[in-house]
Amino acid sequence: MIPVTQKRTYTVYQARRPRRSVARPRPSAVDLCAALAGLGFGVAIALGLTTVSASSLAAPGGLLTALGRIAGLVGTYLLLIALLFVGRVPAVERVIGQDRLVRWHRRLGPWIVILLIAHVVLITLGYAKGVKTGTLHEFTVLVGSFPGMLAATVGLGLLLVAGVTSYSLARRRLKYETWWAVHLYTYLAVALAFSHQLATGVPFSGQPWARTYWTALWLLTAGLVLVYRCGLPLARSLRHRLVVVAVREEGPGVISIVCRGRRLDRLPVLGGQFFQWRFLTRGMWWQAHPYSLSALPTATHLRITVKALGDHSASLSRLRLGTRVAIEGPYGVMTRHARDTDHVLLVGAGVGATPLRAMLDDLPSQVDVAVILRASNAHELVLRDEIAELVGRRGGRLHEIIGPRSLAPLDARALHRLVPDIARRDLYICGPQGFTRGLLRAARSLGMPKRRVHYEDFAF
């Protein structure tokens, strides 16, 4: 095992550019996905509409049944889309970014729950009207005697629990792990709901094409989720076999974890990206946490630098050397590909400096670099020496702003004073949410176009 102290030379053997090939983000691929998603949405609505006719609407309960059916189809379709948003499909991740995809997933959630509840209520009311029976009685008949309905009811129950626990009020009172476990059941919920759709769904009865299409849609979603959320991370973890070889303190409460692995130069990662980390020890193997690389990997080693904030990151400092590590990723769009120009300004607060440190490894040599590091005291300037060295080699500028926010603010005026040509640069921001918000405001008031401001929001 390599002694901890030797790891200080990390930046030195970093210099060679590795032989990894990283796919560029292709916005047109996402346009295509958007087009397909739109087509599918239209088809879902239309499948409901094909069962509607003047006479069916005139029949008792006809309108309610038709609306209930469309609500079910649209709700289910959006459910599949919501799963794909968090399906970690690389072509989409590379362009949109995981933070935005997760935000979209969360925004879609309530609509799905509302539509599916509307589906149950409207169909029950419509059928009850049609056979002139009590609503509750009809509900028990529907659940009890129609094929696949019992499973679907259980599925909706699971989905509701996941919905309620994701509601921000409940979410704040729950441990992340509890929420995550409950959320995992939504996959079961989705699977349980499938059979009643083909078995009792009028749009699919006697319509082999509709049945085939709907089944294909589900298989496609399941396939993508399985391949990209399970298969790819598993394959990468097995291929690269990461093992913790060093844990060292970088500053108060900040540690670096160095892992050794196989063929890390083939890992298609860019500076600024992060992985979901799963340390395979007894208490931690089942939870994955996002940490950015704090340097581009060499052929044999990679490193993250973490601040001990939550329960999890605090327990990292007690990691035993030799611990195996599984990774999911890389994810993140805050990379060299995001920039519009060859002039960049990297602004990092506290431990937010770590992905910027990795970007300095990765930015092409012609890029003109300015860096601002922000911390409340000098000890909290994470990886300051390495950053200073890399910036110096490029002939860039490094500014350090140290002190409490009230005395050393980083507002539009301060930014402009430090970096007068800021308006023509690409701005990369990494820090706590409040810090990022403040800088975004400053950038806007300095007239920076949105497409040249890059940040990721990790408040989930």
Added chain:
Amino acid sequence: MRRTAIVLVTTVLGMALVVGLHAYSQRHAALPSASPAALPRKKNRAATHIAKAPRTRIVMGSDQPIGGGSTLGDLQVRIRATGAKITSVGFARLNLNGPESQQISSSVIPQLEQQTLAAQSANINGVSGATYTSQAYETSLQAALDKLRGG
């Protein structure tokens, strides 16, 4: 913004595509569905003439309400059988007034008829999405078969 536009346009496109195809297939399916009742009748008559085949009979099933009450409609199966073989299925009575009546008459009924001819009994799968109609149909058909086989 651009992607929102893409999604909106393709949504309308997808809707138009399916609704259009559906309307098209409905129009074309409507024509042949009128004839099957007439066709087998001729064949059977020809068959009885040539081979002096067993007697051809027409039997009515029971009059069944669809669903709990009869508000979704009611039906009464009528089968035509040569010997013990069911050669065609029709309806002495078919009133559909539930929300799905259109769908049922155009797609469910033909499926039930096909299943009957294939199974040669009332032991059929029925049609998903039309559980009440399938149940009424099976009960009525069973009554007809009982009559047929009872003499």
